Amino acid sequence: MNKKLQVEAIGTGTVIDHIPAGHGVKVLDRLQVLNSDARITVGFNLPSDELGAKDIIKVEGRQFTEQEANELMLFASSATINVIEDYKVVGKFKMSMPETMTGVLACPNSNCISHNEPVRSQFSLKQGKKDVMMKCHYCEKSFSKNIVTELH
Ligand SMILES: [Zn+2]
Numbered sequence: 001m002n003k004k005l006q007v008e009a010i011g012t013g014t015v016i017d018h019i020p021a022g023h024g025v026k027v028l029d030r031l032q033v034l035n036s037d038a039r040i041t042v043g044f045n046l047p048s049d050e051l052g053a054k055d056i057i058k059v060e061g062r063q064f065t066e067q068e069a070n071e072l073m074l075f076a077s078s079a080t081i082n083v084i085e086d087y088k089v090v091g092k093f094k095m096s097m098p099e100t101m102t103g104v105l106a107c108p109n110s111n112c113i114s115h116n117e118p119v120r121s122q123f124s125l126k127q128g129k130k131d132v133m134m135k136c137h138y139c140e141k142s143f144s145k146n147i148v149t150e151l152h
Pocket residue numbers: 107108109112113114136137138139140141
């Protein structure tokens with residue numbers, strides 16, 4: 001069963017592979033925000049040589065932009081994104097950190113003005129010593145990306 005899910009091909013779309021097991025749900029949440037009507041196939045806890053276990057998500061009929069791929073990086077930094085056309089991989093995104101992120105994640109600071117105003121959240125991102133740091137545009141506080149993504 002697992003093996004079948006892994007090799008099942010899609011004609012056109014995007015395959016997000018090598019998601020650390022358990023993180024697929026977060027990526028899935030994010031994807032459903034991106035496009036609610038896409039056909040999505042998921043496999044959780046599939047065997048992986050590199051990770052031990054991995055999650056994999058296939059989105060049919062939709063090819064991601066590089067910015068969208070980079071936003072997913074926050075939820076699954078080891079993931080690779082394969083763009084599929086006519087059953088072949090025509091593009092592979094190397095995950096890289098976006099410089100800014102808008103409207104994806106809420107500010108962890110409960111006193112932040114972004115919670116009370118009709119504005120989209122906005123962060124600038126910077127690689128810190130241990131983790132990616134996200135600085136809120138509105139309250140100017142910085143948070144580790146784990147704190148920001150854990151809220152979702
Ligand atoms: Zn804030």
